[in-house]
Amino acid sequence: MKPKPYDSSQAADLHPKIHAHVPSEPALRVKALETLLVEKGLLDSAAVDAWVEAYSDEIGPKLGARVVARAWTDDAFRARLLADGAAAIGELGIGGWALNHLKVVANTEAVHNLVVCTLCSCYPHGLLGIPPAWYKLEAYRSRAVRDPRGVLAEFGVTIGDEVRVDVWDSTAELRYLVVPQRPKGSEALDAAGLAKLVTRNSMIGAERDLLLGAGGA
Amino acid sequence: MDGVHDLGGKLGFGPIEVADEGSPFHGAWEGRMMGIARAISRPPDWNIDKFRHSRELEAPVLYLTRPYYDQWYKAYACMLVGSGVVTLDELASGKSDGSTVTGMASPMSADEVPEAKRHGAGFDRPYDGEPRFSVGEAVLTRNVSPVGHTRLPAYARGRSGVITATHGAHVLPDAAAHGEPRAEPLYTVRFRLSDLFPERQGSLDQVHLDLWQSYLDADR
Numbered sequence: 001m002k003p004k005p006y007d008s009s010q011a012a013d014l015h016p017k018i019h020a021h022v023p024s025e026p027a028l029r030v031k032a033l034e035t036l037l038v039e040k041g042l043l044d045s046a047a048v049d050a051w052v053e054a055y056s057d058e059i060g061p062k063l064g065a066r067v068v069a070r071a072w073t074d075d076a077f078r079a080r081l082l083a084d085g086a087a088a089i090g091e092l093g094i095g096g097w098a099l100n101h102l103k104v105v106a107n108t109e110a111v112h113n114l115v116v117c118t119l120c121s122c123y124p125h126g127l128l129g130i131p132p133a134w135y136k137l138e139a140y141r142s143r144a145v146r147d148p149r150g151v152l153a154e155f156g157v158t159i160g161d162e163v164r165v166d167v168w169d170s171t172a173e174l175r176y177l178v179v180p181q182r183p184k185g186s187e188a189l190d191a192a193g194l195a196k197l198v199t200r201n202s203m204i205g206a207e208r209d210l211l212l213g214a215g216g217a
Numbered sequence: 218m219d220g221v222h223d224l225g226g227k228l229g230f231g232p233i234e235v236a237d238e239g240s241p242f243h244g245a246w247e248g249r250m251m252g253i254a255r256a257i258s259r260p261p262d263w264n265i266d267k268f269r270h271s272r273e274l275e276a277p278v279l280y281l282t283r284p285y286y287d288q289w290y291k292a293y294a295c296m297l298v299g300s301g302v303v304t305l306d307e308l309a310s311g312k313s314d315g316s317t318v319t320g321m322a323s324p325m326s327a328d329e330v331p332e333a334k335r336h337g338a339g340f341d342r343p344y345d346g347e348p349r350f351s352v353g354e355a356v357l358t359r360n361v362s363p364v365g366h367t368r369l370p371a372y373a374r375g376r377s378g379v380i381t382a383t384h385g386a387h388v389l390p391d392a393a394a395h396g397e398p399r400a401e402p403l404y405t406v407r408f409r410l411s412d413l414f415p416e417r418q419g420s421l422d423q424v425h426l427d428l429w430q431s432y433l434d435a436d437r
Contacts, residue, residue: 002320003260003300008270008394009365011295015275018294021309026287027246032311033290034249036303037257037324039313046327048252054334055241055251097255100339101384103405118225118370120269121285126337130241130251136285139230145372145424146226146414154233165422167410169225171368172387172403172427173265173340206235 060129063094064177065198067127069191071106072182082106085177089127096126098175105168106179107208112159114152114205115168115176116144122170124177128203135204145169155206178205185212219362219371221280222273226372226414243284250286254293255333258324260300265338266394270366271295342400344386348430350404354380355436358406358428366394369432372413373424377436378406381425389429402430 022029037043067089071078081088085102089095102124105113117123118141123131134140143151148165152158159165168176180202186194201207224230242248271292273280280288297303302318325333350356360375361367368390382405392399410422 001301001316001318003262003302003318005262005396006260006267006296006300007396008267008274008295008299010299011271011274011292014295014298015279015291017305018291018298018308019276019279021305022294023309026284026290027244029287029290029294029308030246030250030253032308033294034253035311036307036313037253040303040317042258042302042318042321042324043253043256044324044326047256047325047330048249050327050330051252051255051334052242052248054330056248059334060241095336096334097337100337101341101387116225118372119222119368120272126334133238133243133285134233134235137234138224138227138281139233142224142227142230143233146228146410146417148410148422151233155235165410167422167424169370169373169424169426171370172384172390172429174384174405174427201237 055125055130059096059126061198061200061203062195063129064124064127064200064203065195066191067092067094067177068179068198068203069195071104071179072194073191078106078179081179094127098122098124098173099126101172101174102127102177103168103174104177104179105166107181107205109181110162111164111166112152112205112208113166113168113176113178114144114148115170115178116141117170118142118145119171122175124175127177128200132200152206152208155201157206157208159208178203180208180210183210183212218270218273218364218366220273221277223371225370247284247286250289254289256325256330257293258321260302260321262396263296263300264388264393264398266366266388266390267296268292269390270394273366340387341385342388344400344402348383348402348404350380350383350402350430350433350435352380352383356380356404356406356433357436358432359434363391365391367391367432369428370426373408373426373428376408376412378408378412378426381405381407384427387429389431391429391431404428404430404433406433
């Protein structure tokens with residue numbers, strides 16, 4: 001039998017049935033799902049292993065930090081990055097999950113950028129890895145668009161009255177990367193050294209002033 | 218839909234747990250669920266909007282209290298059962314009842330992951346027509362309350378903004394979530410924070426949203 005067309009409105013009726021049927025423990029639910037899909041020939045556990053390995057180690061904020069450091073050291077690249085983020089990271093061999101419509105926004109003395117997804121949890125996975133827990137939780141999703149300065153204060157970031165905060169709500173398939181400002185006193189560092197200063201939170205906008213000698217991404 | 222998922226501007230969720238958890242997954246099952254979502258063989262009509270609408274239709278109390286990747290599990294469970302690919306009993310037991318589905322691609326192998334992780338999906342589509350708005354134009358978001366899926370958040374309905382970028386046409390989530398693949402011009406729209414939330418009068422801050430053409434009217 002072929003799969004039936006799926007209209008997602010059906011989920012309203014399916015959710016309570018699923019909730020009542022399956023084990024309540026998430027780990028058991030997911031284990032049963034994986035076992036079932038493998039038995040039905042719809043999943044290869046070795047491929048799941050490979051994705052977990054990739055997102056545990058290789059794909060994460062280090063990739064974003066490399067892009068930021070390049071933007072700090074190469075003005076022509078920075079211009080291309082801000083004009084067409086997806087094409088510019090492609091030059092560095094970076095692409096993947098949620099990166100086809102990448103929009104890059106840069107902090108300046110006058111502007112601070114903050115990224116959120118109020119409707120779900122959209123995030124540039126292929127560039128920053130798995131989003132931090134706070135990014136996916138209700139407090140951040142509800143407040144970032146209404147009280148961005150209060151949110152930033154909870155991250156220890158004080159924004160002066162002269163600085164405008166620009167919040168980017170990821171409502172479509174565009175994904176956002178913030179280029180933080182290059183720290184003062186970092187002139188002697190090369191791109192590899194600079195990348196070490198760039199934190200994950202700074203590329204979401206939850207951090208503003210990067211520190212020399214700080215443990216970065 | 219006017220659901221609990223539409224969190225922008227809602228009050229009462231308290232402080233942000235800013236502590237860095239240090240690892241991407243908080244338990245092996247979270248990584249397994251992420252990997253299943255990447256590697257599963259899927260019916261041809263599935264798309265990201267069906268996934269999102271399935272996720273947001275979870276009962277509000279569960280949406281707000283179950284772990285994040287449990288929401289992914291629930292959305293995939295809905296899609297699998299709704300597509301007739303698995304049954305509720307199979308989901309519960311983890312054992313196949315022996316029925317098979319045809320017309321499904323063979324699942325991604327581990328050898329295919331290196332290539333798959335370098336390529337994401339594109340959502341821009343050809344569009345037969347001229348975009349209605351251009352950069353710099355003042356727009357008013359529609360004050361609507363759709364029953365189905367939408368990506369126009371409640372906090373930004375009936376508000377004045379300015380088009381700051383055009384993106385060609387992208388798949389319209391409101392249609393795609395319900396099985397109708399259709400594209401519409403997509404724009405970035407800039408709003409003043411003070412126009413979205415009355416207590417922010419005097420603020421110079423701005424909020425930018427990416428919105429489809431049918432969410433907008435000219436603001437004259």
